[in-house]
Amino acid sequence: MTHHQRGASRARVAALPAPTRLALRWLSVVGMLLLILAMAMPLNAQDRPVSFADLAERVSPAVVNITTSTTVTAQLDPNQPRLPDGAPFEDFFNDFFNRDGQRQPRPRQSQALGSGFVISADGYIVTNNHVIEGADEIEVELFTGERYDAVLVGTDPATDIALLKVEAPTDMIYVPFGDSEVARVGDWVLAVGNPLGQGFSVSAGIISARGRALQGNYDDFIQTDAAINRGNSGGPLFNMDGEVVGVNTAILSPNGGSIGIGFAMSSHVVERVVFQLREYGETRRGWLGVRIQDVTADVADSLTLPEAKGALVTEVMEGPSRDAGMQSGDVITSFDGGNVADTRDLVRRVADAGVGRQVEVVVFRDGAEETLFVTLGLRDDDQLASSSSQGAAPATPEQILGLEVIELTDQMRTDMGLEPGLTGVLVRGVEPGSDAESKGLRAGDVITEAGQEPVSTVADLQARLDAAREAGRRTLLLMVRSGGDPRFVALSIE
Structure with a gap:
């Protein structure tokens, strides 16, 4: 806008009635305030909930405490004197050392605590397998204090998930599964459960990471900094819509308490497992x-x-x-x-x-x-499941690629428990510091292929190595059987 245009605009405003000019000034001030607030909101974490109270109140009735009882057979005190069965004065001896008149110590009851959550009105409950594993009796306590005996429908140790069932006189309050695949790092989550046997407890945090693997082949853990402790196992991890996106399973801690690194098995995995346990009583994987x-x-x-x-x-x-x-x-x-x-x-x-x-x-x-x-x-x-075995062989090896190798014989196959028709060369030793050692080759391994061609003699292995070098390759791909299990290893030939 030019100086002349600005002057003309001010003149038009000055010609307006006083009330109108005052209203325009107020609108200008309000507009500036709104602009300042809009710029400041991202810095003030405008998406943070004021309170989790409404969410906690809504989902808590579907969370249960789980108590299990297991009969543990007591062992005889090895230091206590004993007489052989049928020996003279056996009854007197037992009466003296066992005042209750029983020779065997009485079995004792071992109890464990955990958490779970109801997923259907007819009483299906999800928890961790390690919470109920080996239990003789399983009891669930609702948020209202009601207690019910539960029966085990099925378990999946591979994902540490178990499905229980209770018979209640009325429909039970339950919570739905959410889609853990759309959950994002930084999203708010709520953990509800029975930490350290203290009863119903709620903790809040965020999703710290996704796709964590701990030990299993089917692991897909959500990592969270929401406080999770012993007793929280099997409890739900909720998103802000009150949907279960994970089952609290494990913590990483040097002292056994929460340090803000907890893991919940994602609902993407749990929902499939629960469906199969409910339908078949077991998991059926492809x-x-x-x-x-x-x-x-x-x-x-x-x-x-x-x-x-x-x-x-x-x-x-x-x-x-x-x-x-x-x-x-x-x-x-x-x-x-x-x-x-x-x-x-x-x-x-x-x-x-x-x-x-x-x-x-x-x-x-x-x-x-x-x-x-x-x-x-x-x-x-x-x-x-496969078994592994190890053996030895006479010492007449040749050196190739940092490996001492020798041709297999029938006696070696027998001694090492190998298949009768297996062909290849046996690794007798590995040169320290070699590429072969760094790739995990060990004495007792059997090389059955080189360059994706079968080898039955040391000469075959050398020929594959020469061919790879002539072709300008930097590595030679070997098929190696370690304890019966095959794997490919690429060794540098430069």
């Missing part, structure tokens, strides 16, 4: 029928894979994948329409995909992608 390992940068280089992503197949077992034509050395890059990041990602998605479904699996093989169609089987961890 099974691909392969052993896999992560793709490292050197393995990707050996396979000419563009990125170090996916899951490298080390063994194809009798089952779904073998029927579909999958091979050892394939890299699974896509499963059921989604890219595979690593082995943990694939294991979880296969488990969630269901039993009997035909899924599309894309593998990287011989420098190109190939699509397979696999009908998933039912995973049985007991059948998949």
